[in-house]
Amino acid sequence: MAETSDPPMDNTDANRVEVIGPQFCAPYAIDQSIIKKIMILKDGAFQVLDVNENVVFSVKGMIFSLREPRVLVDGDGTPLVTFQQKLLSAHNRWQAFRGEGTDPKQLLFSVKKSALLQFMKTKLYVFLATNTKEDVCDFKIEGSWMEKSCVIYASNSTEIAKMHKKLTASSMLVGKDNFGVTVSANVDFAFIVALILILDEINEE
Secondary structure (H helix, E strand, O other), rough: OOOOOOOOOOOOOOOOOOOOOOOOOOOOEEEEEEEOOOOOOOOEEEEEEEOOOOOOEEOOOOOOOOOOOOOEEEOOOOOEEEEEEOOOOOOOOEEEEEEEOOOOHHEEEEEOOOOOOOOOEEEEEEEEEEOOOOOOOEEEEEEEEEOOEEEEEEOOOOEEEEEEOOOOHHHHHHHHEEEEEEOOOOOOHHHHHHHHHHHHHHHHO
């Protein structure tokens, strides 16, 4: 009887990053734009557009407010993630919860500074809710806020997303910050957007 060999291993699942939902993991790289309207402090201050300029995500809640949570909603207005700063935390920790609300049982992940004081360069550690010991971070964000750019890495130092500043004549005239984001294949792009929004909040403070 002839021996049969095992099929080649598929590394897709090994490299897959799914935090908020499988519907946000595409088998190809995703390009998105994040638009921050500088003069708006309430709902609508952030919008995330796809390559066809359709609104795929937006943020509800007052920005520059420590106590009021922000809610990331999809294009239909369905709440996906609520994120809020944890008060009295040593490293400016933010927590993200599934859906709308801050029920501890719905905690998805938390983000904190690698050091209390950071100048010019930004480094953040991301811990999934299942990582209770937090000996090693699950993801890492590094960048230069002066240049409005950052790279997001998995725990094995694989780059999974990159953000860069987009300068356009219209954005400068109407008071907007425009960021371009490229998310690797099989990486939860809603999760990446949530991380970048938290990064923006931390740096604005």
